[in-house]
Amino acid sequence: MGDEADLNRERLELVLEAAGLDLWENDLVSGQVTHKATKTFLELGFTEDEIVSGVQDIFGLFHPGDLDRVQQAVADHVAGITPQYRAEFRLRSKAGEWIWFANYGRIMDRSSATPGKRLIGVTFNIHDRKQKEDEIAQINHQLVEQNKLLQELNAALELLAAHDALTGLANRRALMQMGANECKRTERFDHPLSLMVVDIDLFKTVNDAWGHLAGDRMICAVAQACAARKRSGVDIVARFGGEEFVIVLPETDGVSALRVAESLRNEVAATSVPVNDEGTCLSVTVSIGVATMRKGSGLGFEELVNRADKALYRAKERGRNAVYCADVPQGSVSAVHMLVGSGEDRSGALLT
């Protein structure tokens, strides 16, 4: 029987050694370590003589950040809440380094006369695994940060790709895309679509007399005036080129578009634009060409822009600071005249 017990012990030791496990046993009533985890202490740099025999002394080697969790895991198992005691924790080596270990244990005498006394378990080194987990967590964290940065860069690029850097308005590329969609909507839903091309008059003279920066400020001021007309989520306001802007007015017929154009022309003409830091303010006017389409007109967006551009040319021909639209029927003239409130020259285009 004694031989068989010795053989069993040797078998157990072989298994523990091969698996890198260190067996221990604690008497939870006396608080004494009844079988010491020798291998673990040697790994920590202690000599056999220095191996402690009190449970509290062992707790003294635990990392303060892990101790509560370990004690809670023991308490949960003793209380029968968990079927095993499991914990991962850091132990302080003799040299003062923190090394990761894990415990796996169980109360072995629940059915004895003094249950809850013998907690038996194994300790094993998990330091390499923990370090790899840390490295992976760090790499994951870096990846998350890099992804965030990429998303921000993508959003900034999308913004740059669709907007004009000077005025912040939609750029020509974005306009052509959105405008084409509006043309399709007009064909599908039979709603009118109008478009204005707004051009600053004699802008070259501003650049020539006051410099390019002053010209830029004037472009921004007119851009703001155009943007202020925008019905949010409905109209499109874009910088089409140098000192030229396009305003797309969905669900707006020619008469209404003329009304908007004339009101914008008036507002700009009443504006005084500060063009430098010395307090120079310049007056400014715009000429506006208006074009409008309905379902079945067969016009694409580019053609609509071209028509408004031709109308703009007529407005310039008529002396600038003017609005012109070739698409409004004769019957609408009086209504527009009333709204325009300017001379024949300005609204004369409607009479052609």
Ligand SMILES: Nc1nc2c(ncn2[C@@H]2O[C@H](COP(=O)(O)OP(=O)(O)OP(=O)(O)O)[C@@H](O)[C@H]2O)c(=O)[nH]1
């Ligand atoms: N400051 C500035 N000037 C620009 C910009 N883009 C274009 N321009 C200038 O705008 C001027 C446009 O001049 P023109 O096409 O002759 O037109 P205009 O002087 O406004 O004359 P009309 O349109 O006939 O009334 C040119 O001198 C361009 O160099 C810009 O982003 N900033």
